[in-house]
Amino acid sequence: MVDERFEPKIVAFLCNWCSYRAADLAGTARIKYEPNVRMIRVMCSGRVDPTFVLKAFALGADGVMIAGCHPGECHYLEQNYKAMRRFNMLKHTLKAMGVEEGRIRLQWASAAEGVQLASAINEMVDQVRELGPLNWAQNWHEDGEVEAAIQRIEEEHAEVMEVPA
Amino acid sequence: MRYGYYPGCSLSGLARPYDMSTKAIAEPLGIQLEEVEDWNCCGATEYFAVNKMAAYALVGRNLANAAQQKSFTDLVAPCSACYVNLRKTDHNMGKYPKLAQKVNKALEAGDLSYDPGTLQVRHLIDIIVNDIGYDAIREKVKEPLKGLRIAPYYGCLIVRPELGEPLDDPEYPMSLDLLMEALGAQVVDFPLKAHCCGGHMTQISSDTAYELIRRLLHNAAEYDADAIVTLCPICQLNLDAYQSNINRHFGTDFKIPILFFTQMIGLALGMPPKSLGIGKEFVSAAAMLRKIGTEPELEAAPTGKKQDDKSLPMPGKREG
Amino acid sequence: MSEKVGVYICHCGSNIAGVVDVEDVAKFAGEQIENVAVSRDYKFMCSSLGQELIEEDIRKEGLTRVVVAACSPHLHEKTFRRACANAGLNPYLCHMTSIREQVSWVIEDKAVATEKAKAMVAAAVKRVELHEELEPSEVPVNPNTLVVGGGITGIQAAIELADAGYPVYLVEREPSIGGHMAQFDKTFPTLDCAACILTPKMSDVGSHPNIHLLSYSEVEDISGYVGNFHVRIRKKARYVDEEACTGCGICIEKCPKKVVDDVFEAGMGYRKSIYRPFPQAVPNWPVIDTESCTYFERGKCKACEIFCPTEAIDFEQQDSYIDIDVGNVILATGYDLFDARKVPQYGYGRLANVFTSLEFERMCNASGPTEGKIVLRDGITEPKSVAIIHCVGSRDENHNPYCSSICCMSALKFGHLVMEKTDAEVTSFYIDVRTSQKGYEEFYNRLLEEGMHFVRGKAAEITDAARQPGEEGKLIVQAEDTLLGKQRRVPVDMVILMSALEPKADAKDVGLQFGISCSMEGWFTERHPKLDPVATMTDGIFVAGVAQGPKDIPASVAQGAAAAARVQGMITAGTVEIEPIVATIHEEICSGCKICNNLCPFNAIEFLEDKEVSYVNAALCKGCGTCVAACPAQAISGAHFNNDQIFAEIGGILYDAIGGNGAKAPAKSKEPAPA
Numbered sequence A: 001m002v003d004e005r006f007e008p009k010i011v012a013f014l015c016n017w018c019s020y021r022a023a024d025l026a027g028t029a030r031i032k033y034e035p036n037v038r039m040i041r042v043m044c045s046g047r048v049d050p051t052f053v054l055k056a057f058a059l060g061a062d063g064v065m066i067a068g069c070h071p072g073e074c075h076y077l078e079q080n081y082k083a084m085r086r087f088n089m090l091k092h093t094l095k096a097m098g099v100e101e102g103r104i105r106l107q108w109a110s111a112a113e114g115v116q117l118a119s120a121i122n123e124m125v126d127q128v129r130e131l132g133p134l135n136w137a138q139n140w141h142e143d144g145e146v147e148a149a150i151q152r153i154e155e156e157h158a159e160v161m162e163v164p165a
Numbered sequence B: 001m002r003y004g005y006y007p008g009c010s011l012s013g014l015a016r017p018y019d020m021s022t023k024a025i026a027e028p029l030g031i032q033l034e035e036v037e038d039w040n041c042c043g044a045t046e047y048f049a050v051n052k053m054a055a056y057a058l059v060g061r062n063l064a065n066a067a068q069q070k071s072f073t074d075l076v077a078p079c080s081a082c083y084v085n086l087r088k089t090d091h092n093m094g095k096y097p098k099l100a101q102k103v104n105k106a107l108e109a110g111d112l113s114y115d116p117g118t119l120q121v122r123h124l125i126d127i128i129v130n131d132i133g134y135d136a137i138r139e140k141v142k143e144p145l146k147g148l149r150i151a152p153y154y155g156c157l158i159v160r161p162e163l164g165e166p167l168d169d170p171e172y173p174m175s176l177d178l179l180m181e182a183l184g185a186q187v188v189d190f191p192l193k194a195h196c197c198g199g200h201m202t203q204i205s206s207d208t209a210y211e212l213i214r215r216l217l218h219n220a221a222e223y224d225a226d227a228i229v230t231l232c233p234i235c236q237l238n239l240d241a242y243q244s245n246i247n248r249h250f251g252t253d254f255k256i257p258i259l260f261f262t263q264m265i266g267l268a269l270g271m272p273p274k275s276l277g278i279g280k281e282f283v284s285a286a287a288m289l290r291k292i293g294t295e296p297e298l299e300a301a302p303t304g305k306k307q308d309d310k311s312l313p314m315p316g317k318r319e320g
Numbered sequence C: 001m002s003e004k005v006g007v008y009i010c011h012c013g014s015n016i017a018g019v020v021d022v023e024d025v026a027k028f029a030g031e032q033i034e035n036v037a038v039s040r041d042y043k044f045m046c047s048s049l050g051q052e053l054i055e056e057d058i059r060k061e062g063l064t065r066v067v068v069a070a071c072s073p074h075l076h077e078k079t080f081r082r083a084c085a086n087a088g089l090n091p092y093l094c095h096m097t098s099i100r101e102q103v104s105w106v107i108e109d110k111a112v113a114t115e116k117a118k119a120m121v122a123a124a125v126k127r128v129e130l131h132e133e134l135e136p137s138e139v140p141v142n143p144n145t146l147v148v149g150g151g152i153t154g155i156q157a158a159i160e161l162a163d164a165g166y167p168v169y170l171v172e173r174e175p176s177i178g179g180h181m182a183q184f185d186k187t188f189p190t191l192d193c194a195a196c197i198l199t200p201k202m203s204d205v206g207s208h209p210n211i212h213l214l215s216y217s218e219v220e221d222i223s224g225y226v227g228n229f230h231v232r233i234r235k236k237a238r239y240v241d242e243e244a245c246t247g248c249g250i251c252i253e254k255c256p257k258k259v260v261d262d263v264f265e266a267g268m269g270y271r272k273s274i275y276r277p278f279p280q281a282v283p284n285w286p287v288i289d290t291e292s293c294t295y296f297e298r299g300k301c302k303a304c305e306i307f308c309p310t311e312a313i314d315f316e317q318q319d320s321y322i323d324i325d326v327g328n329v330i331l332a333t334g335y336d337l338f339d340a341r342k343v344p345q346y347g348y349g350r351l352a353n354v355f356t357s358l359e360f361e362r363m364c365n366a367s368g369p370t371e372g373k374i375v376l377r378d379g380i381t382e383p384k385s386v387a388i389i390h391c392v393g394s395r396d397e398n399h400n401p402y403c404s405s406i407c408c409m410s411a412l413k414f415g416h417l418v419m420e421k422t423d424a425e426v427t428s429f430y431i432d433v434r435t436s437q438k439g440y441e442e443f444y445n446r447l448l449e450e451g452m453h454f455v456r457g458k459a460a461e462i463t464d465a466a467r468q469p470g471e472e473g474k475l476i477v478q479a480e481d482t483l484l485g486k487q488r489r490v491p492v493d494m495v496i497l498m499s500a501l502e503p504k505a506d507a508k509d510v511g512l513q514f515g516i517s518c519s520m521e522g523w524f525t526e527r528h529p530k531l532d533p534v535a536t537m538t539d540g541i542f543v544a545g546v547a548q549g550p551k552d553i554p555a556s557v558a559q560g561a562a563a564a565a566r567v568q569g570m571i572t573a574g575t576v577e578i579e580p581i582v583a584t585i586h587e588e589i590c591s592g593c594k595i596c597n598n599l600c601p602f603n604a605i606e607f608l609e610d611k612e613v614s615y616v617n618a619a620l621c622k623g624c625g626t627c628v629a630a631c632p633a634q635a636i637s638g639a640h641f642n643n644d645q646i647f648a649e650i651g652g653i654l655y656d657a658i659g660g661n662g663a664k665a666p667a668k669s670k671e672p673a674p675a
Helices: A019-028 A050-058 A079-096 A114-131 A136-143 A146-161 B008-012 B016-029 B052-069 B080-095 B097-108 B124-132 B134-140 B175-182 B206-222 B233-241 B243-250 B261-268 B286-293 C022-032 C048-061 C073-086 C100-104 C110-129 C152-163 C179-183 C194-207 C250-254 C294-298 C303-307 C357-364 C407-421 C440-450 C507-514 C553-573 C626-630 C643-653
Strands: A010-015 A037-042 A063-068 A104-108 B002-005 B032-035 B074-077 B120-123 B149-153 B227-230 B258-260 C005-010 C036-042 C065-070 C094-098 C137-140 C145-148 C168-171 C211-214 C217-225 C228-235 C258-261 C269-272 C320-326 C328-331 C335-337 C354-356 C385-392 C425-430 C453-456 C459-463 C475-481 C486-492 C494-499 C501-503 C541-543 C575-578 C583-585 C605-608 C613-616 C636-638
Touching: A010 A019, A010 A114, A019 A037, A019 A063, A019 A114, A019 C073, A019 C094, A019 C100, A037 A114, A037 C110, A037 C643, A050 A063, A050 A079, A050 C643, A063 A079, A063 A114, A079 A104, A079 C626, A104 A114, B008 B016, B008 B080, B008 B233, B016 B032, B016 B124, B016 B134, B016 B258, B016 B261, B052 B080, B052 B097, B074 B080, B074 B124, B080 B097, B080 B120, B080 B233, B120 B124, B124 B134, B124 B175, B124 B261, B134 B175, B149 B175, B149 B206, B175 B261, B206 B227, B206 B233, B206 B243, B227 B233, B227 B261, B233 B243, B233 B258, B258 B261, C005 C022, C005 C048, C005 C110, C022 C036, C022 C110, C036 C048, C048 C065, C048 C073, C065 C073, C065 C110, C073 C094, C094 C100, C094 C110, C100 C110, C110 C643, C145 C152, C145 C320, C152 C168, C152 C179, C152 C194, C152 C211, C152 C553, C168 C217, C168 C228, C179 C194, C179 C357, C194 C211, C217 C320, C217 C507, C228 C328, C250 C303, C328 C507, C328 C553, C354 C357, C357 C407, C357 C494, C385 C407, C385 C459, C385 C475, C385 C486, C407 C425, C407 C440, C407 C494, C425 C475, C453 C475, C475 C494, C541 C553, C553 C575, C583 C613, C626 C636
Parallel strands: A010 A037, A010 A063, A063 A104, B002 B032, B002 B074, B074 B120, B149 B227, B227 B258, C005 C036, C005 C065, C065 C094, C145 C168, C145 C328, C168 C211, C328 C541, C354 C494, C385 C425, C385 C494, C425 C453
Antiparallel strands: C137 C575, C217 C228, C228 C320, C258 C269, C335 C501, C459 C475, C475 C486, C583 C636, C605 C613
16 A cells, blocks of 8 residues: 555745745756645745635645745845745744644755755755645535635735724 | 853863953943852863763752752853853753753752753853943943053853853953953954864864964964963963964974953953952963053044045944 | 635656655645645746746736745745736736745755745735735936045046936035056056046046036935936035136145045145145135135134235135936945055054055156155165065954955066166065956966065064064064964065955945945945946945955946946836835824834835825835834835735734634644654
8 A cells, every 4th residue: 555644735826036946956956855735826925815825725735935036135136035934923823723833944044055945845845754644625625615714814904914093 | 140160170270360360350241149048060062072972961960959948049250161051051950851850860869950041151251241341341441451452362162152142242242342442442353263173172172273273373373462361261271371382392482471351351350450469370470561561552533534545435334 | 805816836857856845735725724726746847837827826816916935035026026017917916935945955854944934925825915006106217316425436437428328416525536556556466557438438427528526525315216216416625716716826836735645545645725635626716625724723714815826825715505307316425445454463644654555656656756666655765675464454354254255366566666666675475366357367377477486474563672683673573384283483674465355434324324335344235246236225226346345446437337338228218117115104093193204225215294184205114114113103004015915824824823814623732743
């Protein structure tokens, strides 16, 4: 019988300038890393709306990585600091929702750090594998109201984020 | 401020003046020292070379005892070797969990244990310059050490940086220089300030040790130092007790008193020399004391540059 | 109406097809993803035949969207966008996904790789369906150029542009242009005199009809965007009327106050309170240093005013501001020298006869404080032995990890000058001797022939504490000779420290001001380290010279000229395309909370007081999307990366986890591996 170990699905948001290039470099250098990670390019780690992370979890991701340029090296000067702040709040929120801290990771990777990005991915995959499946998606699916549930999250999120006039 | 106090063997033996003067200046500087109960030897510089595990356990016992007292978080060691050993043990137990495990296993025999990081191990000079501060000391000075030319000697132990943040610049420390300046003394440039005094080499290979000691004395004499001020009992012992041996061995004529920085602070605070343990040293400090007792000679005021002076300006010294 | 998507899976020879079952992926896309009209795999999509395949399908099959699964978009996104445009499809309706760098090159298991490729293709299709047609906008380019920094790099750039007929504003912080090169005596490896080659260029700048030289000035503020920058320059008060001054220099002669010159003479010589840095200064109007001037200190003296034949002295002068419009900016702000006091064991500042490289340059210079004589700090004694210490503050993890690149050659030059002008023995203490440019290795060989000594080992300490006979009164360099495997003590009369080149103290602030980034150390970051060395990530801002990283004079000049050429290209084109990846604010949704206003580092968001909403200036926006993510009302949309597109992409990429596109039944509670 084949090994039935759990293979988590991890969605990674990579900034266009450093981290996506680090992924390019990992490829060019033929550095093998865990295939469980699937990457989405954004222009800057500052673009990562917390909703993206929630959406990924809601659609079945077991972990989410946000990767950006090192502090002080942001292509947009300082937007990765904003990502960092947002990340801390998000981690807090997710904890309140029962999502373990190990399922989300903020990783700095410069365009020269293919090796570092790959090993961070490996580390995270191991960690999430340890934590087991998140199964958020299934919870809603059993209700048969996946889309509605997701829609609700977004609405609630928008409501929560709304600043009173 | 309240600190744990680990005097170590030296301060209860050969370096009793260091202990006396430390205790004497503690009160006026607002330092409360609480001695670690039932402390034992730190193993000095040798034991770690003989049996590492036993040495760590030996030091670990002191840390465990100190931590038990709970009335302080900072543990002060005036002796450089004690300071390094205590700090090294605390640091390495934190860094290598296996070591901490083994040390604690050994300590179990005496119903003790130590959790690394509980105590902050600090050298006496560290709390005086950083917790009390130069300015506060300057304000307390009653009898400035005006006119005294002092060579500040740090020795090789306390500035070595392997245990986290170094206490001072490892190559060219300045804290003792600035402290002596705050006391009103004139600090001479002492290039060998962080070089080795030979340590216990005097017992093993006196030729090696004598050469190292001679260099230090020679360098201080070259700068016309009235005294070498140190913060380590071994340094004090080597430079003081072996000075006459050096003179015999090399045919030199050094007469430089070697004092502890705490004694200098005491003098500047106006305490009687005897209460600071001054008078117990082999090379008499009498001439130096007379110098602060009498009106110090004024240096000739700097005259303007002469017309034909071709000398180039010196770059300023680094601040701080 | 649903879109017709064309999916193209590239084999990249065997690079992709060797690991990914490309036919299976193409089949999957064609059969299982909605709205895919055409799905093909092809050997080399980027070849002209591959591109034609896409173009033909767009024309014949009426594709409205294109997905290319191949290499990284950083490589070929432009290629495929162009192919789409050729066939009449808006280029932004094409999307690339990287199944080479992210799949075939990093995964060994074929089945797993194929599954990941499928997910990525699904994500790309879901995303591309929501793409919008975008048009890059075009703006005119102002033919004026601002060059910041009047060292040799800035001078070269300014002259190149001015000679080509374009107006240049050259801003220099110091009273004169010339930079560090003006302080040097000789230049390696040819040993031609620095002043002889530099001063003609300086006077060219001073007299060129196309160059507006603004010395003793600094950039106060810059706004605008590529082709259209508005710059405010602060002209510091010189207290000398430039119109009236003839540069005769009588004021300098009569000034009674003499101070150490820390800038031009590197602290080795003196200047007056009213001064020009050096006789050949351009411009040659003097400046009053208010910090040392007796009049500014005590309210009387005015010797300069009394003796000035043209009444040019003006104690009431104030800083003035000049506003200019330029199309491009070249930053050539140079470097600072590492403060050797930070290596206290070398004794600089404490031991009189330890000199820095810049001090020694001034000493060698015939117009310097010693008129070119090499002497000890007493100003008279010629040294009999000199040690040169390499890598002071460079290649040192306590200070700067990088190699300062020029010091080895400068050290060789110094060795030559010492031996030429004195009878001294010269010993160099080096880690490695790096002489990699044209004629450099030959120069090294020449010095070996001339008898310069080389000790391979980093000096541990420089001390005046004598230990052995022959050391008294000398400076002793202690070092491990790593070739002999022995400690050595070399007594010398003089030591020269080859201090590292460091970014200007305010480089990071300047970077922020001009909207470009710096490396960890503070060197300006170029757009691409190999293929785009003088452009930056901010369009219209170019960097050149040492400000971008340590380099020697030939390389600096080459970069200055390269930056000028790039600017000329921009000016000649006349207009510049601006990427349409920008944020827009929907006025009807915006509540005017202003949260986004302070988030933008490019000041692209302004608040419209009349409408009480925020507004993004598309020309300033760089498209990072931070404001989009931050807007609590989701009133901001980031073109090409809007929420819907990214949500669709997330859905696609997790298609096998849950019914993102209905391609597969949702998995059971125990999710099997993608393989």
